[in-house]
Amino acid sequence: MLLEAQASSEPTSGQYHHYIPRFILRSFLETHGPPKTAKQRSKDYLKSRKKGIETELLNVYDLSTRSLQSLPVSKAFGEVNLYADSSNTVNLNHVEDKLALLENQAAQTVADIRSAMPRGTVSLTRRSLEVLRKFVFVMHYRKPDVQASYFDETKEENMKDWVKRYMQTHNIASREGLWLHGLAYILGTPHPEIIAKSEEIVAQYGESRLQEMIKTRIDANLENWFAVDYESLANSHFLGVWEAAPGCEFILGSNSFGLWEGLINGSPSIHRIFIVGPKLALILRCCVFRESTKYLIPVAKQSSLLDIKMATPSTRFHNSSRAQSPEALRKYRLTAAAQKDIFTYEITKLTEAQTRAVNEVILLNLPVDGSLVFQSKENAVKAIRYHISSPDPFVQAKRPEQKFRPLLHSLEDALGVPRTQVEEAKESAANFWEQALSEMMRRRPDRIHPGGAEWVIDQKWAEEMGLTDLEPDSVESTSTLGESHRMPAPHRWSSLSLGNDPDSSDDGPDDNSTRVGAEEDQIVTGHRTPVLAADGGSCRSYFRRCLLYVLVTIVALSWVSSISG
Structure with missing residues (x-):
């Protein structure tokens, strides 16, 4: 992925548009003092411009060239005219202007969260929370690879009729134009109005019919799929704030925003x-x-x-006569009083192992033409060393050493430390075998979860044992770590929606509605979760589990033998 603009292929009047906002990139600057104020940054910028020297430089690793670079914030993670709307003769950059407004609002909210981290809790108004919710959706939607694949007919056959009619109705000439049209709608419409429009459409068609259309063909006359897309994420997932462990940092990839993690009933995604x-x-x-x-x-x-524990926030409603039904809550959200509701979040402080697990999702899913940015070279070395020596066989199958060994050596050389050898990174064979086997048991779908009177079996394990008639997924789709190798369009959030205000405290009103979306070809087919009784079925399940453990052990031994030999 090209990190800097290629002026030769773009008109000189082109504007460089970031798909990762500058306020996020600036937080990754390798600084050795307190963060600079906007006034100080402006002063430094004027100085550097006079001298022709860039002062805001990022540590960026370009996977396509296997090179560690220092790139200026002003020319990193963006493309020329990415959000330019050629159909708008009045203002070519009207979408970019709206993005800038949302980014400024989100930057203030993120700054409030960052300043609250020492306290361990942060309180946000509903207005700030709605800004944050819109921001995270847009951060996934705005990516260049999403633009390139949005409503691709080869992958989105069920959307074909709707896309054709919508483009004709709104005089849209291209798929890129449709993507930009959707982005402009999301940016220009208040969060509660988008949610209300989607709920109106859902009520019009009914949940069951809407799900059937997702699996077959969307009604060409459906008014606004962008609203349904947006609401499917907003109402299906609740927000949490995670802080990296002391001495650790998160790594940011060029495709990191919106990466999914975890399978639920065999379909993505438990986390975004x-x-x-x-x-x-x-x-x-x-x-x-x-x-x-x-x-x-x-x-x-x-x-x-x-x-990782993640509690829902405590909620303080501005209006003491809080809504007592889903319909009343929908109406209340549209009022001015609702904007003053307060949501207090507990900031989850991760352990070192949990921070590594998050970084592993980022690193594992970085495409071959992608790039990553980090703040501290010392912390990046630790994260890369762990990823290269990960005891998870699935991670090793992605050849992390081949992808990131050049980066590790560049960082070690820059820090003046001896280069890590493969044997050193993987410790002793015996210890590494224990880690590998433990990791396989933790990650692979071979676990039986206690559930009171019944035991719920992991879907993939049940599938392998012949307990369901589910179609087998590809190796990519069965990963619990991130997106498949095919970039999904954002309107295929795989989700289960419970209630209409997911960020409220757990005692809030809930209509128990359920929505299941689909990502790529991984459509939830409605199969019942396999259940074994704790008595009659437990012996058979125990035998199958033991058999699977033996097979896993053999695989682990073979794999460890191959890497240590």
Whole structure:
């Protein structure tokens, strides 16, 4: 992926548009003092411009060239005229202007969260929360690879009729124009109005018919799919704030915003990850796993991050006569009083292992033409060393050493430390074998989860044992770590929606509505989660589990033998 603008292929009047905002990139600057104010940055900029020297330089690793570079914030992670609307003769950059406004609002909210990190909690108004919710959706939607694949007919056959009619109705000439049209709608419409429009469409068609259309063909006359797309994420996942462990940092990839993690009933995604700073990540978790519901709804789950506790916020309604029904809540959200509601979040402080697990999702899913940025070389070395020596066989199958060994050596040379050898990184063979086997048991779908009177089996394990008639997924789609190798269009959020205000406290009103979306070809087919009784079926399940453990052990031994030999 080209990080800097190629002036030769663009008109000189072109404007460089960032797909990662500058306020996020600036948080990754390798500084040795307190953060600079806007006034100080402006002063430095004027000085550097006079001298022709860039002062805001990022540590960027370009995977396509296997090179570590120092790139200026002004010319990193962007493209020329990415958001230019050639159909608008009055203002070519009207979408970029709206993006800038949203970014400024989001930057203030992120700054408030960052300043609250020492306290361990942060309070946000509903207005700030709505800004944050819109921002994370747009951060995924605005990416160049999403633009390139949005409503691709080869992958989105079910959208074909709707796309054709919508483009004709709105005089849109291209798929890129359709993508830009959707972005302009999201940016120009208040969050509660988008949600209300989607709920109106859902009520018009009914949940069951809408799900059937997603699996077959969307009605060409459906008024606004962009609103349905937006609401499907907003109502299906609740927000959490994660802080990297002391001595650790998050790494930011060029495709990091909106990466999914975790399978629920065999389909993505339990989590959506948004890195907004070296110490700060915004996480969306499926509402099924709220504390109030996670033990009530039996689902097959597979995730490397689900052990991280993430509470829903406490909510203080500005209007004392709070809404007592889903319909009343919908109306209340549109009022001025609702904008003053306060949501108090507990900031989850990750352990070192949990921080590594988040970084592993980022690194594992970085495409061959992607790039990553980090703040501290010392912390980057630790993260890369761990990823290269990960005991997870699935990670090793992606050849992390081949992808990141040049970066590791460049960092070690820059820091003046001895280069890491493969044997050193993987410690002793015996210890590494234990880690590998433990990691396979933790990540692979071979676990049986206690669930009171019934045991819910992981979907993939049940599938392998012949307990369901599910179609087998590809190796990519069964990964719990991030997106498949094919970039999904953003309107295929795979989600389960519970209630209409996912960021409210658990005692808020809930209509228990359920929505299941689909990502790529991984459509949820409505199969019932396989359940074994704790008595009659337990012996058979125990035998199958033991057999699977033996097979896994053989695979682990063979793999460890190959890498240590």
